Amino acid sequence: MMKTALITGASSGIGKATAKALAKSNIRLILCGRRKEKLEELQHSLSVESTILTFDVKDKDAVLAAIGSLPTSFQKIDILVNNAGNAHGHGSIAEGALADWDAMMDSNVTGLLYVTKAVLPGMVERGSGHVVNLSSVAGKQTYANGAVYCATKKAVEAISEGIRLDHTQDGIKVTNIAPGAVETEFSEVRFKGDKEKAKSVYAGFEPLVAEDIADAIAYAVSVPDHVTIADMTIYAKAQAAPTTIYRK
Template identity: 45%
Template sequence: MNNKIVFITGASSGIGAACAKVFADAGAKLILAARRNERLQELVEKLNLKPSEFYLLELDVRDRKTVESAISSLPSEWSAIDVLINNAGLSRGLDKLYQADFQDWEEMIDTNIKGLLYMTRYIVPGMVSRGTGHVINIGSIAGHQTYPGGNVYCGTKAAVKSISEGLKQDLLGSPVRVTSVDPGLVETEFSEVRFHGDRDRAKKVYQGMTPLTPDDVADVVFFCATRPIHVNINDVILMPTEQASATLVHRQG
């Protein structure tokens, strides 16, 4: 990965920040994108990156025009993206479908599906023309198994699964690779965002068990990205040892 250009969305925290660390340690050059620019600044300071090793983008992937402008305006030395990690995503609420908040739906669909599509559409053509590249989408066990209250979130992650499979088919004959990394319970800001900042409720999601860490997921992403060029890992499902499915979790006490 030395001097490879890795573009990470949702890089300001959680899995995105963990991916930034593991790829930076391997000598990659990072394009880090997120809505919270101050968190990106803190991340590059924490990683002790030199100015030549990173490029920051304050970016909301839901805004297609902004995404288009950000990609087309990249300096020439940053435009040949080798790896795109579509990590930006979120969940909102656990309401029954017929009682849910419309705004929660919009935010999940716009971020998890449309944002991923925008990034892919503007970056993959360059990979195809250069004859090299790898798209890694951060999916979820929710894309494989629907759980109570998950309805729309699970639908968006099922879409990520289908989009990843469809993109792989469309790229057949091209050396550009596509991978979906689909975790179970990972302790990040995910649950806090889902419950609109209710930290006590968010903590209960991981109570009595040992969830995955963002570093665990980043390790798998890095493994997928560093296989020989003739190897494409299509899909990886990883879960804590104490989780057997989207709904089956063993908790102590």
């Protein structure tokens, strides 16, 4: 039977690459994001049945309304990929901007919870499902000038563990994916559109690309039913820790 996956943040980066990877496995897709035109562009490139939901994960009412409005053929969600989220700003706690903190907490933690709350009860009722959460190596080790972002990703790790503890008995699998340095729009968002500064993050080494993480997600959801890939940490070859990168 054809499975259905809901992917947040599907309009670009890891989310977009994940949609393409899962499509290769003939998985029906629910593409979620804020930029409808980008989602439509992605949808037209896919060979599998798909539908689009446009909402911001930070908006609880929009999340619940959008997922609640799914056509009958898409209502049985087998795989949830909580990919939406971002880093905003780079500075110490004393210097940090409150708006940046709110944006990260709201999207990386609260938004992830809203989407999970909208999807997980159906999985529990059916006795099967797979939740894939995108944390980060920043959730494994805190680094200077990134405390709040790191805190949000540590929260994702805790939520992944919590869902596993609460719902393994209900037939739910949970996979936590912790990427290292991946060259996407991530740093450009963090540095407020400063393309040169964002580019410098990946200078002197070969970073991961979105497709590397998408391949890991596709693998995790493809293993036999009795197997759970609980946690994956993925570094670029030149990276040994969140801020330890050997550059040429």
